[in-house]
Amino acid sequence: MKITLAAFVLLVALSTRPLLGAADAAPDQVIDTSGKKLQAGVRYIVLPAPQPPGGGGLALASIGEKCPLDVVAVLGDPGLGVSFTPVNSKKGRIRVSTDLNVMFSANTDCPQSNVWKLDDYDNTTGQWFVTTGGVVGNPGRQTVRDWFKIEKYEESYKFVYCPSVCTNCKVLCKDIGIYANNHGNRRLALSDTPFKVQFLCCL
DSSP, X not given: OOOOHHHHHHHHHHHHHHHHHHHTOOOOBOBOTTSOBOBTTOOEEEEESSOOTTOEEEEEEOOSSSSSOEEEEEESSOBOEEEEEESSTTOOBOBTTOOEEEEEOOOOSSSSOSBEXXXXXXXXXXXXXXXXXXXXXXXXXXXXXXXXXXXXXXXXXXXXXXXXXXXTOOOOOEEEEEEEOTTSOEEEXXXXXXOOEEEEEOO
């Protein structure tokens, strides 16, 4: 049976429509350890995946100078809670591959905020560490170091520094891993080996 040209064009258009829709689909939502979707502004504990013997988490530490405080991975302690603010503050869910601010829920003696920020390059160690002192919101060139992403990694997640908030900025794109120094400090830093994490709700 012959198929007219018009019918053929219609068939092609209908068959490709799901592909176009899939391309525009929103990124997957991040899920916590109980299977619930992460929400903006809610306090979560970031845990290593899988949990090491004795547990672990993320915390703040003074390394090298009193302030600002740096982000460290601790063992034997769940650490401090964090909250997430997506680049579109009207969105209540946290999605993978989406710029967001990360902020510790803690009181400190430092004047800087508890918002994560990529520090200047450390010539001594050859590392880019994650510190604090960032700002929430105001996406653009001035805040480009304050934005991180959560990405799916195997059966869990990882943090990534690869901000999209400044289209004409030249930025690094790399996983967040752990740099351990001779004093036992385990600092979050840009790395070729990602720190696999999971999220425990809620504080």
